Amino acid sequence: MENTGLNKVDLIFEKIDNKEVLAKAFKMTKEEIIKEVLDSGLKGRGGAGFPTGMKWKFTSEEKSPEKYIVCNADEGEPGTFKDREILDRVSNKVHGGMAIAGKAIGAKKGVVYLRGEYRYMLPKLMIELTSFHKMIKEIGYDFNIEYRMGSGAYICGEESALFESIEGKRGEPRNKPPYPTVSGLFEKPTSINNVETLVTAMMIVKHGAKNFIQYGTKDSRGSKVFSVSGDTPTPGIFELELGMTVLQFVDEFGDGDTKAVQVGGASGFCVPRKKFAETIIGFEGVPTGGSMKLFNSSRSMYNVLHNYLDFFTEESCGQCTPCRVGCQQLLKGVEKVKKGEAKSTYLNELMKLADSMKIAAKCGLGQSVGNAFKSIVGNFKEEIIY
Amino acid sequence: MYQVGNLVKELSDKHGRVRESLMPILQEIVQKHNYLNDEAMVEVARELDISAAEVYGTASFYTFLDTQVKGKYVIRVCKTITCSMKGKSDIIHTIEDMLKIRVGETTTDKQFSLIETNCIGWCHKAPAILINELPYTELTPEKVSEIIKDYMQK
Numbered sequence: 100m101e102n103t104g105l106n107k108v109d110l111i112f113e114k115i116d117n118k119e120v121l122a123k124a125f126k127m128t129k130e131e132i133i134k135e136v137l138d139s140g141l142k143g144r145g146g147a148g149f150p151t152g153m154k155w156k157f158t159s160e161e162k163s164p165e166k167y168i169v170c171n172a173d174e175g176e177p178g179t180f181k182d183r184e185i186l187d188r189v190s191n192k193v194h195g196g197m198a199i200a201g202k203a204i205g206a207k208k209g210v211v212y213l214r215g216e217y218r219y220m221l222p223k224l225m226i227e228l229t230s231f232h233k234m235i236k237e238i239g240y241d242f243n244i245e246y247r248m249g250s251g252a253y254i255c256g257e258e259s260a261l262f263e264s265i266e267g268k269r270g271e272p273r274n275k276p277p278y279p280t281v282s283g284l285f286e287k288p289t290s291i292n293n294v295e296t297l298v299t300a301m302m303i304v305k306h307g308a309k310n311f312i313q314y315g316t317k318d319s320r321g322s323k324v325f326s327v328s329g330d331t332p333t334p335g336i337f338e339l340e341l342g343m344t345v346l347q348f349v350d351e352f353g354d355g356d357t358k359a360v361q362v363g364g365a366s367g368f369c370v371p372r373k374k375f376a377e378t379i380i381g382f383e384g385v386p387t388g389g390s391m392k393l394f395n396s397s398r399s400m401y402n403v404l405h406n407y408l409d410f411f412t413e414e415s416c417g418q419c420t421p422c423r424v425g426c427q428q429l430l431k432g433v434e435k436v437k438k439g440e441a442k443s444t445y446l447n448e449l450m451k452l453a454d455s456m457k458i459a460a461k462c463g464l465g466q467s468v469g470n471a472f473k474s475i476v477g478n479f480k481e482e483i484i485y
Numbered sequence: 486m487y488q489v490g491n492l493v494k495e496l497s498d499k500h501g502r503v504r505e506s507l508m509p510i511l512q513e514i515v516q517k518h519n520y521l522n523d524e525a526m527v528e529v530a531r532e533l534d535i536s537a538a539e540v541y542g543t544a545s546f547y548t549f550l551d552t553q554v555k556g557k558y559v560i561r562v563c564k565t566i567t568c569s570m571k572g573k574s575d576i577i578h579t580i581e582d583m584l585k586i587r588v589g590e591t592t593t594d595k596q597f598s599l600i601e602t603n604c605i606g607w608c609h610k611a612p613a614i615l616i617n618e619l620p621y622t623e624l625t626p627e628k629v630s631e632i633i634k635d636y637m638q639k
Contacts, residue, residue: 219619250511250549
């Protein structure tokens with residue numbers, strides 16, 4: 100591999116003999132599987148970054164005859180489209196990862212929650228699932244997967260809202276604790292993992308943790324799939340080694356005039372040009388579930404912020420006041436400042452509101468609205484005011 | 486014509502009369518009729534033995550489970566940032582001109598509804614729309630008008 104700054108990796112889409120990897124995994128004990136995933140340092144690829152091995156360990160330690168493995172395919176973060184691509188190209192590896200996770204935690208049932216926007220994929224996935232079920236039966240393993248569809252609610256990507264939705268209710272997040280590892284789907288111990296996480300875990304079982312930790316950094320092991328969009332000559336999905344700086348990323352994907360990169364979607368952080376060189380993409384810097392949006396100097400960062408706030412105002416489930424009212428007030432607030440109906444110092448008040456939401460909102464949605472808000476307003480104040 | 490008929494009963498037989506069947510049942514009604522009318526929701530409540538308010542409360546939470554009249558073809562135009570940057574407005578104007586409706590409206594012949602939606606996961610091929618469940622990407626006004634023409638002839 101050349102050291103040009105960006106290492107392209109082929110792990111998620113690598114062609115493998117599924118049956119062989121699964122046969123190997125089913126011969127391992129659950130402790131061995133969990134140890135391998137723990138040693139790899141794999142953190143969840145959906146965005147939140149919780150260590151996957153820990154999640155499996157906690158769920159495996161629960162004493163319950165019924166447990167679930169849930170695959171979160173409710174990919175709704177603006178700018179993310181890698182899970183669709185993974186399911187489209189290697190759904191067998193997603194199903195395989197679920198079966199391995201099932202073995203590790205002691206679950207016989209798996210549920211894939213697929214966002215409603217991807218319903219067109221369902222017929223193909225059903226055919227692939229049928230042959231998958233046949234295959235694992237052949238190697239003598241009892242595990243069953245079913246698909247459940249979302250219906251256009253971003254909040255259902257939040258794990259407990261997702262459970263509520265599968266249970267046939269409004270997708271409103273639950274109070275935590277208890278965490279899903281203790282009480283998840285149908286109040287049973289549940290490990291809920293992102294599509295890419297499950298495939299990565301399967302590949303760790305195949306290649307070994309030692310191989311995986313050769314890539315990436317201490318805090319961000321391995322590689323991941325990035326969804327690249329916006330002002331770039333090469334939009335699409337790319338699997339890259341973790342640990343690069345935003346500058347290295349922009350050198351590869353920018354159009355020569357990149358002024359900002361939004362890392363992690365609407366709930367992520369905006370990195371301005373002056374901070375490209377010092378900012379690492381990963382858990383030690385700016386974390387991302389894969390969404391990378393590039394903006395060049397022709398774009399108004401007010402429009403970007405307004406678009407995100409409009410998104411959150413619509414997608415807030417409305418259950419808790421800090422998020423429901425907070426999103427609305429942030430949106431109205433920047434509109435007022437832009438129109439000159441409020442002084443520019445009003446932005447300081449809005450920054451405080453964003454901080455309060457981080458503390459007081461019930462779930463990750465409301466808690467992360469401030470990420471984009473503060474990083475855009477903080478770095479592009481003049482564009483918001485004038 | 487929206488006729489609930491035996492549909493709810495058939496779907497309840499298929500999915501089971503338990504609360505967790507509610508979403509799949511509502512989703513299949515919408516697939517067939519494009520939205521949920523009052524009669525359908527009351528019927529679902531009766532079959533699952535829950536209150537109609539529970540059914541409406543759940544349905545109204547989800548943007549794809551419409552409780553307002555929708556056309557045979559629901560056009561959802563992505564309005565999130567990348568699609569918005571890459572010409573979403575031109576796509577909307579083209580569709581509005583062709584169908585003589587505004588965003589949020591349904592044609593009088595109940596063939597088309599036009600709505601805006603949040604990120605549908607095609608940012609690398611923006612601008613993108615969904616017509617019912619099918620995605621159409623990398624659109625231009627010319628491309629989208631060809632697509633709509635095809636649907637008009639269906």
